[in-house]
Amino acid sequence: xxxxxxxxxxxxxxxxxxxxxxxxxxxxxxxxxxxxxxxxxxxxxxxxxxxxxxxxxxxxxxxxxxxxxxxxxxxxxxxxxxxxxxxxxxxxxxxxxxxxxxxxxxxxxxxxxxxxxxxxxxxxxxxxxxxxxxxxxxxxxxxxxxxxxxxxxxxxxxxxxxxxxxxxxxxxxxxxxxxxxxxxxxxxxxxxxxxxxxxxxxxxxxxxxxxxxxxxxxxxxxxxxxxxxxxxxxxxxxxxxxxxxxxxxxxxxxxxxxxxxxxxxxxxxxxxxxxxxxxxxxxxxxxxxxxxxxxxxxxxxxxxxxxxxxxxxxxxxxxxxxxxxxxxx
Amino acid sequence: xxxxxxxxxxxxxxxxxxxxxxxxxxxxxxxxxxxxxxxxxxxxxxxxxxxxxxxxxxxxxxxxxxxxxxxxxxxxxxxxxxxxxxxxxxxxxxxxxxxxxxxxxxxxxxxxxxxxxxxxxx
Ligand SMILES: Cc1cc2nc3c(=O)[nH]c(=O)nc-3n(C[C@H](O)[C@H](O)[C@H](O)COP(=O)(O)OP(=O)(O)OC[C@H]3O[C@@H](n4cnc5c(N)ncnc54)[C@H](O)[C@@H]3O)c2cc1C
Ligand code: HEM
Numbered sequence: 257x258x259x260x261x262x263x264x265x266x267x268x269x270x271x272x273x274x275x276x277x278x279x280x281x282x283x284x285x286x287x288x289x290x291x292x293x294x295x296x297x298x299x300x301x302x303x304x305x306x307x308x309x310x311x312x313x314x315x316x317x318x319x320x321x322x323x324x325x326x327x328x329x330x331x332x333x334x335x336x337x338x339x340x341x342x343x344x345x346x347x348x349x350x351x352x353x354x355x356x357x358x359x360x361x362x363x364x365x366x367x368x369x370x371x372x373x374x375x376x377x378x379x380x381x382x383x384x385x386x387x388x389x390x391x392x393x394x395x396x397x398x399x400x401x402x403x404x405x406x407x408x409x410x411x412x413x414x415x416x417x418x419x420x421x422x423x424x425x426x427x428x429x430x431x432x433x434x435x436x437x438x439x440x441x442x443x444x445x446x447x448x449x450x451x452x453x454x455x456x457x458x459x460x461x462x463x464x465x466x467x468x469x470x471x472x473x474x475x476x477x478x479x480x481x482x483x484x485x486x487x488x489x490x491x492x493x494x495x496x497x498x499x500x501x502x503x504x505x506x507x508x509x510x511x512x513x514x515x516x517x518x519x520x521x522x523x524x525x526x527x528x529x530x531x532x533x534x535x536x537x538x539x540x541x542x543x544x545x546x547x548x549x550x551x552x553x554x555x556x557x558x559x560x561x562x563x564x565x566x567x568x569x570x571x572x573x574x575x576x577x578x579x580x581x582x583x584x585x
Numbered sequence: 586x587x588x589x590x591x592x593x594x595x596x597x598x599x600x601x602x603x604x605x606x607x608x609x610x611x612x613x614x615x616x617x618x619x620x621x622x623x624x625x626x627x628x629x630x631x632x633x634x635x636x637x638x639x640x641x642x643x644x645x646x647x648x649x650x651x652x653x654x655x656x657x658x659x660x661x662x663x664x665x666x667x668x669x670x671x672x673x674x675x676x677x678x679x680x681x682x683x684x685x686x687x688x689x690x691x692x693x694x695x696x697x698x699x700x701x702x703x704x705x706x707x
Contacts, residue, residue: 557626
């Protein structure tokens with residue numbers, strides 16, 4: 257019987273078990289999805305020991321020579337030392353199908369992955385430019401409704417990837433992507449909990465996906481979405497979100513502006529302030545926070561103190577690789 | 586077999602419920618909240634859980650040396666008996682709110698109290 261060395265522990269593989277089965281039996285948390293050798297989510301990398309050929313048959317050559325294999329198809333023949341594959345190894349091709357400007361500094365990028373991507377709205381992918389520049393962008397699309405992936409990109413002054421996307425990315429271009437990553441998404445088994453979604457800037461991208469996912473899943477309880485930005489131009493999905501609010505009784509959309517000019521129908525406030533002014537008792541709520549790290553981290557504490565359990569607060573701070581970051585509102 | 590306090594309280598799940606309650610009390614208490622200021626709440630919560638698990642006699646062992654090490658920097662920042670009493674008070678209130686029996690609360694509090702000198706690095 258083979259032993260599996262994973263991180264700092266060793267696990268005994270039972271005769272009929274795959275590597276994935278063994279890890280899950282020991283409550284080791286590894287990503288997986290279809291358990292059928294299709295989605296590639298459960299890919300691991302073997303650094304020592306033999307890899308059965310059957311576990312590598314659908315794996316690209318470049319990954320195969322690195323020892324990547326599908327844990328759901330792998331019946332070990334001898335001891336193996338395994339680990340999660342380096343993110344940068346596991347990417348697929350995607351073709352740009354559209355780049356549309358939604359506001360002065362925001363554009364929507366649509367991508368068609370060569371291999372279907374199994375993801376939840378609200379997770380994120382990493383885009384790889386051919387020179388090796390990598391940045392994360394959240395998925396605003398809903399897999400069951402949209403064939404393409406949808407990303408919302410905010411152009412930052414001096415930002416390498418965002419400016420390149422604005423200036424040079426055109427339909428037909430190919431990009432490498434890896435993912436999906438992240439745990440910020442709608443949970444279908446929670447259809448009876450109120451949801452509070454708070455985002456600023458393009459933090460709206462994952463929230464838009466999550467809200468649509470919840471509505472498409474016949475969510476029973478209220479869903480409140482607060483979007484904050486400085487100028488009304490930044491309320492880049494205003495029309496779509498108002499239409500969603502009209503169509504669904506349990507969905508409210510609250511656009512919030514922190515600048516001086518506030519048109520009718522918008523709140524003059526930061527999104528998080530408006531949200532807590534309206535909802536101050538969050539026990540049993542699920543809370544989603546996306547956007548600038550400063551807002552997300554501050555709001556997380558406020559949500560917790562308002563009664564939400566820490567485990568029920570999903571957040572995606574849009575951390576930037578460059579720490580000179582200026583406020584991104 | 587004699588059950589440990591940790592098991593009698595309800596094990597890991599019960600501790601999870603207690604952590605959020607306890608952490609909330611600590612964060613809003615101006616006397617001590619500054620010791621807990623941190624950017625990563627999840628990490629802080631994990632440490633709070635370690636604390637409660639230990640106070641309930643859970644499986645993880647902490648030696649007096651660990652306790653000293655964990656709080657050394659805080660003592661340098663002024664951690665003293667008054668802060669210790671405040672934290673102990675929140676622990677007691679948390680247990681009461683959860684409906685834990687008086688005798689068990691007494692046991693937990695005496696476990697916690699026994700760490701005073703180590704926590705305060707005396
Ligand atoms: C999980 C996750 C999800 C994300 N999702 C999204 C999303 O959906 N949409 C989105 O728009 N972003 C998202 N981001 C942020 C995104 O990944 C990038 O960080 C962002 O687009 C900036 O990348 P960039 O290459 O354009 O900027 P970088 O080149 O990385 O620059 C970052 C910052 O530094 C500043 N800077 C750069 N050079 C200089 C200089 N010489 N002097 C002064 N300042 C400078 C830039 O203005 C910018 O503010 C996400 C991030 C994470 C971690
Ligand atoms: C009843 C007495 C106490 C016990 C049993 C206790 C126990 C612990 C434990 C087990 C840890 C985690 C160590 C680790 O895993 O890194 C810890 C960390 C910590 N404790 Fe306590 N503690 C006590 C009192 C206090 C008090 C009075 C304060 C401040 C008011 C405090 C503040 C902290 C902080 C801020 C940390 C995190 C330190 C870090 O980030 O490294 N503790 N404590």
